[in-house]
Amino acid sequence: MLSRLDIRDFALVDRLALEFDDGFTVLSGETGAGKSIMIGALAAVLGKRADAGLVRQGCAKAEVSAEFMLVKDSPAQQYLEVNELAEDGHCLTRRVIDVSGRSRAWINGRQVTIQQLSQLGDRLVDIHGQHEHQSLSKPQSQRDLLDAYAGAALLSRRVADAWASWQTAKRLRVAAEGDAETLTREREQLEWQISELDKLAFREDEWRDIGAEQIRLAHAASLVEASEFALHLLSGDDSAALAAVSAVHSKLSTLVDYDPGLREVLDTLDTAQIQLQETVYSLRHYRERLEVDPRRFAEVNERLDAIHTVASKYRTAPEQLLVLLVESRQRLEELATSLDAGTLQRREEEAKKSCLKIAAELSATRSKAAKRLSRKVTEAMQGLAMQGGAFEVVLNATDECAAYGLEQVEFQVAGHAGSPLRSLSKTASGGELSRIALAIEAVTTEVAAVPTLIFDEVDAGIGGGVAEIVGRMLRTLGKHHQVMCITHLPQVAASAAQQWRVSKQMCDGRAASTVEVLSAQERIEEIARMLGGVKITDLTRKHAAELLTSI
Numbered sequence: 001m002l003s004r005l006d007i008r009d010f011a012l013v014d015r016l017a018l019e020f021d022d023g024f025t026v027l028s029g030e031t032g033a034g035k036s037i038m039i040g041a042l043a044a045v046l047g048k049r050a051d052a053g054l055v056r057q058g059c060a061k062a063e064v065s066a067e068f069m070l071v072k073d074s075p076a077q078q079y080l081e082v083n084e085l086a087e088d089g090h091c092l093t094r095r096v097i098d099v100s101g102r103s104r105a106w107i108n109g110r111q112v113t114i115q116q117l118s119q120l121g122d123r124l125v126d127i128h129g130q131h132e133h134q135s136l137s138k139p140q141s142q143r144d145l146l147d148a149y150a151g152a153a154l155l156s157r158r159v160a161d162a163w164a165s166w167q168t169a170k171r172l173r174v175a176a177e178g179d180a181e182t183l184t185r186e187r188e189q190l191e192w193q194i195s196e197l198d199k200l201a202f203r204e205d206e207w208r209d210i211g212a213e214q215i216r217l218a219h220a221a222s223l224v225e226a227s228e229f230a231l232h233l234l235s236g237d238d239s240a241a242l243a244a245v246s247a248v249h250s251k252l253s254t255l256v257d258y259d260p261g262l263r264e265v266l267d268t269l270d271t272a273q274i275q276l277q278e279t280v281y282s283l284r285h286y287r288e289r290l291e292v293d294p295r296r297f298a299e300v301n302e303r304l305d306a307i308h309t310v311a312s313k314y315r316t317a318p319e320q321l322l323v324l325l326v327e328s329r330q331r332l333e334e335l336a337t338s339l340d341a342g343t344l345q346r347r348e349e350e351a352k353k354s355c356l357k358i359a360a361e362l363s364a365t366r367s368k369a370a371k372r373l374s375r376k377v378t379e380a381m382q383g384l385a386m387q388g389g390a391f392e393v394v395l396n397a398t399d400e401c402a403a404y405g406l407e408q409v410e411f412q413v414a415g416h417a418g419s420p421l422r423s424l425s426k427t428a429s430g431g432e433l434s435r436i437a438l439a440i441e442a443v444t445t446e447v448a449a450v451p452t453l454i455f456d457e458v459d460a461g462i463g464g465g466v467a468e469i470v471g472r473m474l475r476t477l478g479k480h481h482q483v484m485c486i487t488h489l490p491q492v493a494a495s496a497a498q499q500w501r502v503s504k505q506m507c508d509g510r511a512a513s514t515v516e517v518l519s520a521q522e523r524i525e526e527i528a529r530m531l532g533g534v535k536i537t538d539l540t541r542k543h544a545a546e547l548l549t550s551i
Contacts, residue, residue, distance in 0.1 A: 001482040002125065002452050003090075004067040007041045009059035012504065012513040024478030026493045027486045027515075028526055029502035034513030035486045038502065039127060039456055042066060045095045046125055047118025052101040057510065065094040068124055068452075075449050076123040085110060091124070093117060125452040128437035136411070136437055137425040143409040145440075146393060147362075148447035150369030155362050156405070162355035163403045169351040173344040187335045190328050193314065197325040200310050207319045210303060217297040227287040235280045242276050249273060352401075359406045363395070366407070370395060373443065380439035383469045385462040388417020391436065411440075434458040435470070442473045445480045453477060455485040459492055471495030490530040494547035499523050523548060 007016040012034045027035050044050045045064040055062045068091045070077045080086035087108045094106040095117070105117040126136065136142065147156045216223070235242045249269045256262045311318040370393035377391035391414075395407040411424040415432050424436065434455050441453060455474070459467060471492040477483045478497060487493055499518045504511050518526055524544045525536070531547075532540035 001069055002042075002066060003069050005038075005042060005045075006063075006065045007038075008063045009056040010041050010044070010062040010064055011037045011054055011056060012511050013037060013041070014056065014507065014512045016513075016515060018500075018515060020482065020484075021498055022478075022482050023497040024475050024483045024485070024495065025498045025500065026496040027484065027500045027502055028488070028493050028530060030504070031488075032504065034504055035502045036456060037513055038515065039454060039486065042125065042454070043127055044097070045093050045117075046121025047105070047114055047116075048121075050095070050097050050103055052097065052099050054097055055099050059099075061096055061098040063094070063096045065092060067092050071451070074123070074451065076120060076451075079120055079123055080107070083116065085112070091120075093120065123450065125454060126437075126441075126450045127454045128434045128441075128456065128458070136440060139408060139410065140404075142393075142411045142424070143404060145444060145448065146366060146369060146373065146409050148449065149373055149444050150365050152362060152365045152369070155358070155365060159355065159359050159362050159401075159405050160403045162351070162358050163401060166348070166351040166355045166401075169344070169348040173348050176344055187332065190332045190335065194325065194328050194332065196310060197321060197328070200306065200321070202307060202310075202321045202325075204322060207307065210300060210307075214297075214300045214304060217300055224287070227283055231280065231283050231287065234276060234283070242273070242280060245269060245273050245276060355401055356406075359401050362405045363407060366395060366405070366409070369393075370409075376443045377436075377439050380442055380473075381436065383466065384435040384439060384473075385466045386415055386432070386435060389419070390414045390421065391439070392421055394421075432460075434460070435462075438470065438473055438477075441477055441481075445477055448481065450481075452482045453484070455483070458485055459487050459489040463489065464491075467491035468495075488530065490527045490544065490547055493523075493527055493530060494544075499526065501526050520548075 001022055002020050004020065005016075005018045007013045007018075018038075027038060029035050040048075040054070041064045044054065045066045068076070070080075070089055070091055072089075076091065077086065080091060085107045092106075092108055095103065096105075097103045103114060105112050105114055107117065107120060122138075122141070128136070136145070143156075144153075147153050232240070234240055237243070249266065252262055252266055252269070256266060307318050307321070311321055314321075314324060316324050374390075374392045378389070381389045381391060392412045394410045394412050396410060397407050398405075412421040413424050413436050414421045415436075424433075435458055438455060438458055441448060458470060458474075462470065467489040468491040471489075472495055474483055474485055474492065475495045475497075485492060485496070493499055500515050501518055501522070502513060502515050504513050506512075516522075524541055527544035527547060528536045528540045531544055
């Protein structure tokens with residue numbers, strides 16, 4: 001829901017910071033006080049078209065920011081996450097308009113396009129009245145609302161997924177028909193490539209093992225010479241290291257009885273003698289296995305050359321040859337299917353059949369819900385000064401199945417008895433459109449996805465008992481949504497949980513709009529003004545108090 005709105009140098013507003021509650025709130029005030037300016041500012045920060053005329057006279061720019069608290073998995077939160085703009089449970093939008101008409105926008109501190117701001121705005125607030133920012137007039141919103149009302153949102157997504165699978169199968173079939181010769185050449189090349197890789201018989205880890213062997217064989221003579229040299233120095237004759245350590249050990253052993261301090265030295269010599277002996281054994285064993293084998297060296301070099309040649313030919317690293325073989329076999333299997341026109345045609349037909357079956361199920365569900373929604377909204381319209389009016393959800397069949405199903409959804413209305421049904425998007429009267437929107441919202445309140453609803457001119461052309469009905473409907477809506485309404489009717493204002501008064505004052509020779517939240521007593525005075533006009537009497541105040549307690 002909307003939690004805060006900050007306005008600066010926008011139209012008649014100098015500085016204004018508003019904090020919002022949930023439930024139903026009304027904005028009242030004298031005509032021309034600037035009530036619609038609040039709605040205009042909110043519309044601007046939600047992506048509505050804005051121009052330099054909205055900048056307060058004498059200022060360089062206008063700035064509006066709005067903060068929203070979001071519910072997890074709500075359409076707005078999902079949009080932010082998909083576009084990598086999400087913050088933890090809240091959203092801050094900002095719009096700056098300068099005197100040249102240039103406009104910039106931000107979402108959660110990151111600059112975005114006005115289109116992105118508008119797309120997010122459609123998921124945050126619905127403004128009903130003579131404004132452009134009305135999701136109910138958009139075909140997709142009407143379709144989504146009907147599907148939600150019908151409990152068919154999941155079924156609608158299944159249709160979209162099935163349609164996508166059908167289109168993929170169709171593209172594969174068309175591509176195969178158009179590129180059969182190219183695909184045949186690719187298959188022949190793959191068959192040759194696989195044959196050559198199979199013939200090479202490259203084994204896992206072979207590149208590492210054969211590389212190590214090649215290095216060892218290339219330096220075999222040096223390794224033999226070094227081994228024999230080490231053996232000679234360690235144990236070759238009486239002057240070798242092992243014999244020398246043994247002699248030292250024997251000499252000191254005869255003296256240890258004279259000085260026990262030599263025991264530590266003898267222990268160290270014991271360890272050294274054992275380690276030297278083990279080293280000699282290891283070197284002899286290593287030398288016995290070591291040989292200079294020119295024939296094996298040639299074989300290894302030949303194998304390395306073969307591996308290098310194949311890897312270079314297919315532009316891959318030698319150690320990736322097995323991966324290339326697996327990928328080549330997979331691609332060959334895919335081509336076998338791609339070149340099988342019958343299989344591709346059959347898959348396309350199966351995907352189409354599946355899509356049409358699910359779409360037909362969606363159409364049947366929509367048809368039942370459309371009749372029910374049409375009847376209930378029509379009933380709601382009768383109490384909103386639209387006696388004899390009608391609402392109808394029309395399902396216009398498409399030529400073939402689309403991602404959204406087998407039909408376009410269109411909301412049509414007739415405002416009064418004898419009026420022809422026409423598209424909701426073409427309804428001219430702002431007040432009539434607001435009341436129709438109110439009726440739709442009242443019927444679909446539990447499934448409507450947009451959390452904040454604003455009604456402007458909902459009371460145009462009505463009064464008395466109808467006004468009281470409108471107020472009650474708005475109050476009921478406020479149990480499920482955050483609802484705001486600009487009104488001149490005391491019956492509507494008295495139904496609200498909270499009331500704001502908008503007034504216009506002169507400041508430094510310029511008009512400025514201000515907003516104040518009314519206390520219980522102040523609400524009585526404001527509703528009395530709405531009831532009684534210029535002169536407010538005690539009787540008018542009493543009537544206002546009765547309205548507040550009775551509705």
